[in-house]
Amino acid sequence: xxxxxxxxxxEEEKRAAGESAADLVEDGMxxxxxxxxxxxxxxxxxxxxxxxxxxxxxxxxxxxxxAIAISxxxxxxTLSQHPVLDLAIDGADQIxxxxxxIKGGGAAHAREKVVAYSARRFVLVSDRSKxxxxxDVAVPIEVLPFSASLARRWLADLGGAPTLRQGxxxxxxVITDNGNFVFDTDFGKxxxxxxxxxxxxxIPGVVExxxxxxxxxxxxxxxxxxQILRRG
Ligand code: 5RP
Numbered sequence: 001x002x003x004x005x006x007x008x009x010x011e012e013e014k015r016a017a018g019e020s021a022a023d024l025v026e027d028g029m030x031x032x033x034x035x036x037x038x039x040x041x042x043x044x045x046x047x048x049x050x051x052x053x054x055x056x057x058x059x060x061x062x063x064x065x066x067a068i069a070i071s072x073x074x075x076x077x078t079l080s081q082h083p084v085l086d087l088a089i090d091g092a093d094q095i096x097x098x099x100x101x102i103k104g105g106g107a108a109h110a111r112e113k114v115v116a117y118s119a120r121r122f123v124l125v126s127d128r129s130k131x132x133x134x135x136d137v138a139v140p141i142e143v144l145p146f147s148a149s150l151a152r153r154w155l156a157d158l159g160g161a162p163t164l165r166q167g168x169x170x171x172x173x174v175i176t177d178n179g180n181f182v183f184d185t186d187f188g189k190x191x192x193x194x195x196x197x198x199x200x201x202x203i204p205g206v207v208e209x210x211x212x213x214x215x216x217x218x219x220x221x222x223x224x225x226x227q228i229l230r231r232g
Contacts, residue, residue, distance in 0.1 A: 009127075009129075010127035010128075010129055011037075012221075012223075013127035013128065013221040013222055013223070014037060014038040014041055014125075014126075014127050014221070015041045016221035016225065016226050017038060017041075017125040017126055017127060017219045017220060017221035017226055018038050018039055018040065018041025018042040018045065018091075018125045018219075019041055019042065019045045020125070020219045020221070020226040020228070021039075021042050021089045021123050021125045021219045022041075022042045022045035022046050022049065022089070024087060024089075024121075024123065025046060025049070025054070025056060025087065026086075027054055027055050027056070028055060028056070029056050029057075029086040029087060030056070030057045030058075030059065030077060030082045030085050030086055031046070031056055031057070031058050031059070031085060031086060031087050031088065031089065032058075032059050032061065032085045032087065032088025032089065032090070032115035032116065032118065032119050032122075033046075033058045033059065033060050033061060033065045033068075033069055033074070033088075033089070033115075034061050034065060034088065034089055034090025034091055034108075034112055034115075035061050035062040035064050035065045035090070035091070035106050035108035035111075035112060036064075036090070036091035036105065036106050036108075037091070038091035038125050038126055038127070039065070039089055039090050039091045039125055040064075040065075040068050041125075042089050042125060043058075043065060043068045043069050043072055043074065044068065044072050046058070046072065046074055047069070047071075047072020047073045047074050048072075050072070050073050050074055050075075051073060056074065056075070057074075057075050057076065057077040057082065058074045058075070058076050058077070059076070059077060059078065059079060059082065059085060059088075059115055059118075060076060061090070061108050061111045061112045061115050062106065062108040062111060062112075062177050063177055064106065064108070065108075079114070079115070079118055083118060084118060084119075084120065085115065085118050085119040085120065086119070086120055086121070087119055087120065087121045087122075087123065088115050088116050088118070088119035088121070088122050088123070089123045089124075089125060090103065090112055090115075090116065090122070090123075090124060090125070091103070091124065091125055091126060092124045092126050092130055092212070093105040093130065093137055093210070094130055094131075094132050094135055094136070094137045095124060095126060095130055095131050095132070095215070095218060095220075096132055096133065096134055096135045096193075097132075097133055097134075098231070098232075099124075099215040099216075099217075099218055099229065099230075099231050100135060100193040100194075100211070100212065100213050100215070101124060101135075101211075101212040101215055102135055102137055102139055102140075102210050102211060102212070103140070103210045103212055104139075104140025104141075104142070104182070104209075104210030105140065107140065107142070107165065107174055107176045107177075107182050108176075108177065109140055109142065109208055109209070109210040109212075110142045110176065110178055110180075110207050110208035111177065111178070113208050113212065116212060116214060117214060121216050121217070122212075122214055122215055122216050122217075123215075123216060123217045123218070123219065124215050124217070124218045124219070125218075125219045125220075126218065126219075126220050126221075127220070127221055127222070128220055128221065128222035130220075131218075131220055134189050134190065134191065135189070135190040135193055135211075136188060136189045136190065138163070138184040138185055138186040138187075139160075139184070139185050139186075139187060139190075139196075139200070139209055139210050139211055140165070140182050140183075140184055140185075140209070140210040141155065141162070141182065141183045141184075141185050141200060141206060141208075141209045141210065142176055142178070142180045142181070142182050142206070142207040142208050142209075143180060143181050143182075143183060143203075143205050143206050143207060144180055144181075144205040144207060145179075145180060145181050146205065147203075147204055147205020147206070148164070148181050148183075148205075150203070150204060150205060151183060151203050151205055151206060152164075152183065154203045155183060155185050155200070155203065158187075158196070158199055158200065159187060159188075160185040160186060160187045161185065161186040161187075162183035162184070162185040163183065163184050163185070163186075164181060164182075164183055165181070165182040165183070165184055178207065180207055185200075190211075193211045193213050194211075194213045196211060197209055197211040197213065215231060216230065216231055217229065217230050217231070218230075
């Protein structure tokens with residue numbers, strides 16, 4: 001990513017935004033559980049509500065969210081059992097003024113997108129630092145390792161500058177939960193996220209890109225509290 005993730009920063013704001021969205025969840029719902037440090041606050045709050053008697057099921061978007069949900073005591077289910085979710089809640093790396101988002105800082109965006117599009121309502125949670133006028137951070141693009149050379153050339157043809165994401169505490173590239181590579185691809189300012197997303201998806205071997213244009217609602221927090229923005 002062109003912007004480094006800063007775990008530990010804005011923790012109070014992340015907590016406020018994450019917990020605010022947890023209050024949207026009602027008894028009987030099946031809920032998509034996103035990945036990352038902000039939505040982790042949502043999942044932990046939901047776990048406390050389950051402990052108080054709330055009856056829900058969750059669909060995890062990664063090994064990370066599965067582990068947090070299990071330790072929080074949230075019963076898990078699958079998309080095979082519940083193909084339509086009541087609500088999905090997730091974090092983001094950047095969100096523009098029209099609530100388009102870039103996700104995938106944790107390389108979980110492929111499953112996150114499937115879960116988001118399986119939900120009747122898709123809600124993002126973030127601290128204010130993620131909110132920008134225009135999207136301009138690198139777009140994570142998950143590709144089959146077999147197609148990495150082709151994808152690199154075609155992403156460059158689309159005007160992108162792809163960088164193969166490297167592991168930390170692991171030599172070589174990051175391998176996603178699905179066994180694939182990720183190219184963080186800098187396109188500069190993105191004025192047409194939907195159009196760019198369609199062009200990226202047309203590359204053979206691209207599994208999923210991190211442009212999300214289906215966000216219904218954003219819970220964004222700063223030191224003054226949580227603001228709720230809805231797609232206009
Ligand atoms: C994972 C994601 C995360 O939701 C995104 O990176 C935000 O993470 P955090 O809340 O830790 O900043 O898309 O693939």
